[in-house]
């Protein structure tokens with residue numbers, strides 16, 4: 001058994017370290033150190049810790065909330081709800097969550113609890129608006145998985161409900177809260193690329209991530225004669241892809257601080273999306289940007305990068321952040337300005353993007369910093385990309401109102 005574990009986990013790590021000439025040594029050591037740190041037990045949490053309830057006993061809830069909250073004194077997961085009672089019970093027992101709800105009314109029962117201040121919604125994207133509205137009406141603030149909603153109309157509805165109830169909607173764009181992404185944004189938006197004077201000229205974001213199982217399924221669908229998908233299956237697949245290329249749109253708008261975007265060209269196929277846009281930046285700058293997402297491509301198994309070029313009086317300034325999605329595993333921020341090259345790595349104490357995200361959520365609740373306008377801009381841009389690509393925006397899902 002031990003030998004199997006050794007083969008499965010330790011050997012690949014050693015191979016990666018050796019193959020990378022030691023570049024992964026520091027992040028791997030930090031990760032192991034972080035993982036070995038004692039978790040904060042329930043009875044040692046702060047007395048005013050933010051109490052979060054989780055809708056859906058999912059894998060992503062474990063990474064985004066349970067494991068992240070385990071490391072923080074100021075956040076406690078106080079309840080979980082799942083459609084299946086046994087699943088809810090097992091999840092609560094496994095992760096030491098004091099209360100659980102199961103069955104068809106599980107989500108509403110959790111929302112009715114007095115000992116929950118905020119909920120994490122990591123449900124399929126088509127269900128986000130419905131349950132975010134239910135949560136806000138129940139007096140809870142919401143940490144909502146990305147993409148927050150399916151289109152700009154849904155984003156407007158979300159914003160109206162947040163305003164009406166006075167509750168906060170915080171999109172779980174976890175990568176934004178890591179020091180590496182913050183530093184890249186700072187360099188880009190303050191034009192530090194040229195000591196504060198070089199305007200951005202172009203930006204490019206790329207995302208690809210190979211999922212071996214999905215790749216095998218895809219190969220199988222190509223060799224088997226039946227490749228006919230029902231329209232609802234096709235739409236579900238496109239929404240699933242959107243859960244990846246959302247990162248490109250969000251990174252472009254967030255890192256540049258754009259206030260609007262015009263889509264010049266866009267092409268969405270079953271396995272990729274490529275688009276070029278003009279971003280409008282204050283005061284009057286227009287920047288050409290491009291984004292591309294390749295799904296399950298053997299030729300491009302992993303890219304998660306943002307690159308920027310700025311124009312200086314005597315040349316060019318440039319920046320590239322490698323692996324902005326999971327920077328806690330490894331990342332590198334290379335930038336060059338006034339002919340001086342810099343390379344930075346900002347691991348902090350090895351915190352994950354999800355740990356940073358929980359901290360930022362708590363801070364936003366205290367400061368009242370709101371995100372609705374940013375969500376709306378992202379979704380308007382997404383609608384435009386899909387329209388230019390010839391598919392039309394994703395249709396809204398009818399909202400079922402829960403008590």
Ligand SMILES: NC(=O)C1=CN([C@@H]2O[C@H](COP(=O)(O)OP(=O)(O)OC[C@H]3O[C@@H](n4cnc5c(N)ncnc54)[C@H](OP(=O)(O)O)[C@@H]3O)[C@@H](O)[C@H]2O)C=CC1
Pocket residue numbers: 055056057058059060064081082083084087122123124125127145146147172174243
């Ligand atoms: N930040 C990140 O790194 C990631 C974010 N995501 C985002 O998280 C969200 C969830 O995605 P994903 O994990 O793929 O979703 P899943 O299909 O795994 O669903 C998540 C949970 O939703 C609950 N659920 C409620 N109603 C339904 C339904 N009708 N069909 C399926 N599940 C339902 C289930 O919980 P239960 O049965 O226990 O009630 C399920 O575990 C998406 O918005 C996605 O974009 C996803 C992956 C990574």
Ligand SMILES: O=C1OC[C@@H](O)[C@H](O)[C@H]1O
Pocket residue numbers: 209243244
């Ligand atoms: O957020 C995500 O990051 C990793 C991807 O594999 C996943 O599809 C997406 O939801």
